[in-house]
Amino acid sequence: MKPLLIARNLSRNFGGLKAVDMVDFSVNPGEVRAVIGPNGAGKTTLVSLLCGRIEPSSGVIGFNGEDITRVPAHIRVRMGIAYTFQITSIFPNLTVYDNVALAAQRTLTDGRSRKALDASVRDAMLHVGLTERASTPAAALSYGHQRLLEIAMGLALHPRLLILDEPTQGLSDGEIKDFIKLVRDIRKETTVLLIEHNMDVVMRLADRITVMENGRILAEGAPRSIRANAKVQQAYLGTADG
Template identity: 70%
Template sequence: MMPLLTTKGLSRNFGGLRAVDNVDFTLMPGEVRAVIGPNGAGKTTFVSLVSGRIQPSSGTIVFDGADITGLPAYARVRLGIAYTFQLTSVFANLTAYDNVALPVQLTLSDRRSKGAVDAGVMAALERTGLADRARMPAGQLSYGHQRLLEVAMGLALTPRLLILDEPTQGLSDSEIDNFIGLVREIAKNATVLLIEHNMPVVMQLADRITVFNAGKILAEGTPEAIRKNAAVQEAYLGTAP
């Protein structure tokens, strides 16, 4: 099976700081991959390079066999790469419905079909548990629900690769349980790349884990292998969870 995503020698410098340092990375179709590591390890910079929000200083990014290194973010969205931000980026003055309608319209050949837009919006809101808040202004939603709204906006793009950056931040325990079920459902039809600090969530969801430290990949493996990895424990986990 051909990888869905690969990076070769991927690096990004900010002045004298190398935030991502010569990273070789492979992601297979249908995989749920967690990216973990201490603050400042380069995780968000790495997924920002993959999504096209920032350009690399060097290296290449290949998606489904095509070199996308020079493509802007909007072109990567059209190829099927959706990214939810570490900090909420919803349109506060629009309703939850209208926030999701914007990406739904990008996926439709006939953007004027109200029935198709409505079906796409409500399907995404129902999957994230927000259907009953469809008409609320997004700015009036709790922080946790704004995070889920971002996931709904990503799902509305029907992505092949969904990148989630700290998605459980601000969620209650019951919402986290629902989110775990949601990601498992998403993974039936898409590949998921997940940055997450909540280690119980990581250990439950991930097929494999990639550990970043100081801009480089420190370790990769199954949750069990990462749990037992002495270098990972020293750099990030402290003690095995």
């Protein structure tokens, strides 16, 4: 199986700080891939490089067989990479429907009708359970529903790869349970790259886990092997929540 996303010798320096240091990384089509590590490990910088929010200092990034190393973020969206932020990034004064519609319009072509846009928006809202809140201003949503709205905005792009950065941050136990069900549903159609601190969520969802420390990859493997890895336990799992 050819990887959907691949990075080779990927680095990003901020002055003398090597936030990402010579990382080799790949994501296969159809998998749920998790990236974990302590704060400052380089996780968010890595995914920012992958989605084009920042440029690498060195290295190569490929997506679906194409070199996207210098491709701008908005073009990567059209190519099929959607990224939800660690902190909610919504338009608070717009309704749920309009937030999702704005996202969907980023992939519209001249040949797509208003009817097709409406269908795309409603399908995304249905996926995350926000259909009944379509006319609700985003600012009036609970924090958990705002996170779901952001995922709906990502799904409306019909991505081949959906990157979720700390999606369960601030969610209640019940909302986390619903999120796990949601990702299991999403993976039927979309490859998922998950950056997450909640180890219970990671172990229940991920096919493979990448552990980062100090900008480098410390370990990779299936959940069981990662849980049993002594280096991972010392660097992260022993002090992680859950």
